[in-house]
Amino acid sequence: MRIIRAAHLGMCFGVRDAVTLALEHAEGGPLTILGDLVHNPTILSALETKGIVVAQDVAHVTTPTLMVTAHGTSERTLARTRALGLKVVEATCPLVHVAHRAVAALAREGYHVVIVGQRDHVEVRGLTGDLDRFDVVLEDDDVLALEERPRLGVAAQTTQPVEKVRHLVDLIRRRFPQSDVRFVDTVCKPTKDRQSAAVEMARQADVVIVVGGRSSNNTRELVKTCARYCDRVHHVQTDADIRPEWLDAANVVGLTAGTSTPDEVIDRVEARIRLRASRYGGQVRQPER
Numbered sequence: 001m002r003i004i005r006a007a008h009l010g011m012c013f014g015v016r017d018a019v020t021l022a023l024e025h026a027e028g029g030p031l032t033i034l035g036d037l038v039h040n041p042t043i044l045s046a047l048e049t050k051g052i053v054v055a056q057d058v059a060h061v062t063t064p065t066l067m068v069t070a071h072g073t074s075e076r077t078l079a080r081t082r083a084l085g086l087k088v089v090e091a092t093c094p095l096v097h098v099a100h101r102a103v104a105a106l107a108r109e110g111y112h113v114v115i116v117g118q119r120d121h122v123e124v125r126g127l128t129g130d131l132d133r134f135d136v137v138l139e140d141d142d143v144l145a146l147e148e149r150p151r152l153g154v155a156a157q158t159t160q161p162v163e164k165v166r167h168l169v170d171l172i173r174r175r176f177p178q179s180d181v182r183f184v185d186t187v188c189k190p191t192k193d194r195q196s197a198a199v200e201m202a203r204q205a206d207v208v209i210v211v212g213g214r215s216s217n218n219t220r221e222l223v224k225t226c227a228r229y230c231d232r233v234h235h236v237q238t239d240a241d242i243r244p245e246w247l248d249a250a251n252v253v254g255l256t257a258g259t260s261t262p263d264e265v266i267d268r269v270e271a272r273i274r275l276r277a278s279r280y281g282g283q284v285r286q287p288e289r
Ligand code: SF4
Pocket: 012, 013, 014, 015, 070, 071, 093, 094, 095, 096, 158, 159, 188, 189, 190, 191, 259
C-alpha cells in the first residue's frame, strides 16, 4: 500500500497564529473566545484545559478579555464589545481582513453585496454584520431567489471552493444580464492550495481519508471535492475513527486535512493507516510530502 499526502494539507497560518495568540493570552489571565476559535475538537479541548472559555455572544462574556477568532467579526460587534468595557484581542486572519475590505469597498461603491458562503457561518456573519442589506448564496436555487439589482457585488467566504464560487458568479451574470455584476475573489490561497492538492491526490488514490472537525466547512468541502475523483472517501476527526475495512484492497491511500487540523492529528491518522497496512503485510511507501 502506498500513502500519498496531498501537497498542501492541514492547518493554515491563520488558524495556527490564532491558537498561539489564545494560548499566550490565557497565560496572562482569564480569556473568553467569541465562538469556536477553530472547528476542531482536538484543539478546542486543549484550549479548554487552559481555562479558556467560549461564548457565542458578547452578552454572555464574564472575563475582562474577549478574543475574536481567525474568522473575524463585524465593526458593529467590536463596538458593542468595547461598549461593554471588554478588552478585545483580535486574532482575525489577515486574509479575512482582505475579504472585509473587499465587501466594504463594494458596499461603498453602491453594489448590493452578495456573499457566496454559509449564511450562519461565523465568518459570513462577520462579513455581513456591518451591512443593512445583503444576500448570501450557496446553491443554484439561492441565485434563482435573488432580486434583480442594477449593481451586484459578489465576494466569498474565504473557505469556499473557488470553482463553486465562480459557477455561482456565472449563474448570477446569466440571470441578470442587464446588471453590473462585479466579483472580488476572496477565497484564501491556503484554501485554494488545499483544494487543488486534494484533486491531484484523489485522482491517484483508491481510498481517500480527509481529516478534520465535523463542523469544519473547509474540511467538508475537501470531502466533496475528493468524492468527485475517488469513490471511497472517508471523513475522520481522529485516528480512532478509521475503520480497517475502509482500507481493504487499497493500493493507494490518499490523505488530506482541513485548515484547522493539527499536524499531530494528521500524523496519528497516517500512523494508523501504516499500522493496518503492515499487519496485513502490505508495503507502505514513505508518503510524498
Ligand atoms: S482558512 Fe484562509 S482565511 Fe481562514 S484562517 Fe486559514 S488562511 Fe485565514
